[in-house]
Amino acid sequence: xxxxxxxxxxxxxxxxxxxxxxxxxxxxxxxxxxxxxxxxxxxxxxxxxxxxxxxxxxxxxxxxxxxxxxxxxxxxxxxxxxxxxxxxxxxxxxxxxxxxxxxxxxxxxxxxxxxxxxxx
Numbered sequence: 001x002x003x004x005x006x007x008x009x010x011x012x013x014x015x016x017x018x019x020x021x022x023x024x025x026x027x028x029x030x031x032x033x034x035x036x037x038x039x040x041x042x043x044x045x046x047x048x049x050x051x052x053x054x055x056x057x058x059x060x061x062x063x064x065x066x067x068x069x070x071x072x073x074x075x076x077x078x079x080x081x082x083x084x085x086x087x088x089x090x091x092x093x094x095x096x097x098x099x100x101x102x103x104x105x106x107x108x109x110x111x112x113x114x115x116x117x118x119x120x
Contacts (some may be wrong), residue, residue, distance in 0.1 A: 023055050023090045038073050048108025058086050058092040065104045090097045
């Protein structure tokens with residue numbers, strides 16, 4: 001706290017707001033739209049790589065896949081997703097798990113992603 005103990009500093013106010021905010025699934029989806037496969041100009045959401053989002057209290061659990069099992073960028077993509085989720089107000093823990101079932105297929109992409117990649 002600053003000199004006036006009854007008024008939190010801007011940093012403390014931000015932390016208080018972050019710790020008391022409710023986590024919305026819509027906010028998590030929107031945040032994951034900012035995570036891109038480095039090899040493609042499309043978000044992991046539009047690619048259809050995010051299979052499940054579960055929120056339990058201040059924890060967020062995501063199951064996602066990759067376009068190919070041998071993708072060397074997998075840990076980087078999952079790490080970016082995790083860091084962005086952790087930046088959301090109210091989130092204290094984020095777990096991003098890469099799964100392979102069901103296997104990813106181009107049909108899982110959004111219409112916008114297919115257009116952007118010249119598919120269809």
